[in-house]
Amino acid sequence: MLEDMIAQLDNVSLIYHEPSRETKAVSSLCLAVRRGEFVSIVGPSGCGKTSVLSLLSGLYPPSEGSVRVLGLTPAEARSRVGYMLQRDELLEWRTIERNVLLGLEIKKRLTRESREKAMELLEKYGLGDFKRAYPAALSGGMRQKAALIRTLAFGPELLLLDEPFSALDYQTRLMLEDEVRTIIKQGGLTAILVTHDISEAIAMSDRVAVFSSRPARVKREFEVRLPGSAFERRSAEGFSRLFDEIWKELDHDERGA
């Protein structure tokens, strides 16, 4: 049972320190994610959603409480956790192929096999023809997909997705959501998605955790039991009911801000 827990936050608090003030970003937060699960985190903007990903990836140690990833501390688990950022952050001076290999290079795990595996991923997800192209030649959606493959290339067991679709136009976004969910589900990966978009959260995940406004804690969790792909789910029965429930649960005190 325990090794099935991929990520576990227990009574976690996080305080950011600046010379002029301290900010409590996260307060007594509990969240557990099982292997193979896709969990979304929604909450008002600036509530500390991204902080939770920073904690899980070991970028910051918690001020209080414990964070476990794959049964280890986040720092120990780092090489098995993939992080996808809001923007693709592809290196403009590297070809797509060399961008995708960046993680493997840094982790010193670039072998002939790992390279071949990465190239297979590029082929499989429709970027095979762009191997030798530079990022500037790719559309926003393709760039973000290349960023996903860069994250998948080193075979992470846990994927942290930090609003990866927010910089894309609506149409690309729907397509990519669909594709990414398929990729993650087919690969049997565990994923945590941070988003401010309720529809996206419902369309993509198995469970939606609603965060309070800052300092963040889990207000309520919703199981999503809708059939089909991310795209089909949007028109599934029960989608809008769930949307309303989550909408009501969100803090709207900063409405109009």
Next chain:
Amino acid sequence: MSAEHRRYLSRLRRKNRLVLITRLLLLAALIALWECAGRLGLCDPFIVSSPARVLETIGGLYAANDLFPHILTTFSETAAGFLSGTAIGVGIAVLLWFCPFAERVLDPYLVVLNALPKIALGPILIVWVGAGAEAIIVMALLVSTVVTVMTVLSGFMETPPGLMRLMRTLGASRTQTFIKAVLPSSVPTIMSALKISVGMSWVGVIVGEYLVSKRGLGYLIVYGGQVFKLDLVMASIVILCALAAVMYYAVAAFEKRINRRFGR
């Protein structure tokens, strides 16, 4: 290609040609004005010289086998100062990036060193390294190094935060972050630092030659001024203009090539 696009392209070419032609005409007009002003007695060619006298002077230097030694002296001093100043400047910037504590400690010193007119150090340099080409090169090096450190370091510091976050999430070490992200993303800044530095090296060399040399264009300018041979001063300045332009465009062409590779 549509007819409209062709028209657009030819309009563009015409405009570019117009700019070039106007540029050349302006130069010709200035030269003509300079020449005529002397000939028509508007001003004294003994004081302002004239294009014909400049050419004559250059011809005289060439005939006496003096032209190229002077040019070569100044050019090689500048190149030496520029290259070593850039190398040392980039090196210091790299060290400071790797050691943020030292960077914070040294920041005000760098600022003062940058604000200080390096020319003021001339007499000290002469005492320390001798009144020869060494002093001139060290002067050029000093002038170009400090500005290179400042520009390149700020380029390193301005690496996009998203890129830094990416490197952190991938678990990159500081060296890996530098080599794979910071350095390549700073290439455009380093290139513009080169352009600044090449100009600074000319300043350093000419000032250095004013102070100590027995050869070079800076020497010719000072010598010409002292013996009231304004033709010699003007001729040297014209040559200097041409040399500085050649070196600048060489660096700019290099920049263009490198930037294409590190694209943006």
